[in-house]
Amino acid sequence: GQQVMQIPQYQHVQEGEDFTTYCNSSTTLSNIQWYKQRPGGHPVFLIQLVKSGEVKKQKRLTFQFGEAKKNSSLHITATQTTDVGTYFCAGRIRGADGLTFGKGTHLIIQP
Amino acid sequence: DVKVTQSSRYLVKRTGEKVFLECVQDMDHENMFWYRQDPGLGLRLIYFSYDVKMKEKGDIPEGYSVSREKKERFSLILESASTNQTSMYLCASRGSIADTGELFFGEGSRLTVL
Numbered sequence A: 001g002q003q004v005m006q007i008p009q010y011q012h013v014q015e016g017e018d019f020t021t022y023c024n025s026s027t028t029l030s031n032i033q034w035y036k037q038r039p040g041g042h043p044v045f046l047i048q049l050v051k052s053g054e055v056k057k058q059k060r061l062t063f064q065f066g067e068a069k070k071n072s073s074l075h076i077t078a079t080q081t082t083d084v085g086t087y088f089c090a091g092r093i094r095g096a097d098g099l100t101f102g103k104g105t106h107l108i109i110q111p
Numbered sequence B: 001d002v003k004v005t006q007s008s009r010y011l012v013k014r015t016g017e018k019v020f021l022e023c024v025q026d027m028d029h030e031n032m033f034w035y036r037q038d039p040g041l042g043l044r045l046i047y048f049s050y051d052v053k054m055k056e057k058g059d060i061p062e063g064y065s066v067s068r069e070k071k072e073r074f075s076l077i078l079e080s081a082s083t084n085q086t087s088m089y090l091c092a093s094r095g096s097i098a099d100t101g102e103l104f105f106g107e108g109s110r111l112t113v114l
Helices: none
Strands: A004-007 A010-014 A019-025 A029-037 A044-049 A055-058 A061-065 A071-076 A085-093 A105-110 B004-006 B010-013 B019-021 B023-025 B031-038 B042-049 B065-070 B073-078 B087-094 B109-113
Touching (some): A010 A019, A019 A085, A071 A085, B031 B073, B042 B073
Antiparallel strands (some): A019 A071, A029 A044, A061 A071, B031 B042, B031 B087, B087 B109
């Protein structure tokens, strides 16, 4: 079936290092959303990208949507311990209902 | 702020029992969703609803049913619980069908089936 693939599954970084997670779809997406889930918590919305080639920034976080609207990335600059958690992308596939989530990237930060 | 409330944070049930998971949202959202979350598998959509008495199957509806009798409430039903339904269940809501905005999640219900 239609899938949204996300890599890597786990990422260990030293505090202060950068972090990137990638999301790829086999089909064109209407939009893509990113969520963060803290350990023991529930997913919380971060951002939505709609336009081809769109780039959005939130402080140390940079989100990109590919030109073909089939891939996206989230980049965190200079990670902090508060960035720990699982980051999910979620794509709305054209003509389909609901959101399809990637499996998430677990960010582990070593002080 | 939108609040999505799931009735039970933790449940332990026996194989074959009927299980009800309740979800209530307080923002008059039209769309409601049930996902299950398992390690290594991410979030998978079970059922969703665009309006009262409307329901649509998601990616993994087998073994589940839903009820949406009132706009604010979306219930997930396991007619005969099985051990492979042990999981974290997340309810979410969203605005109108034309709204491509964010999902608001509840705190989750962790179900263990023995």
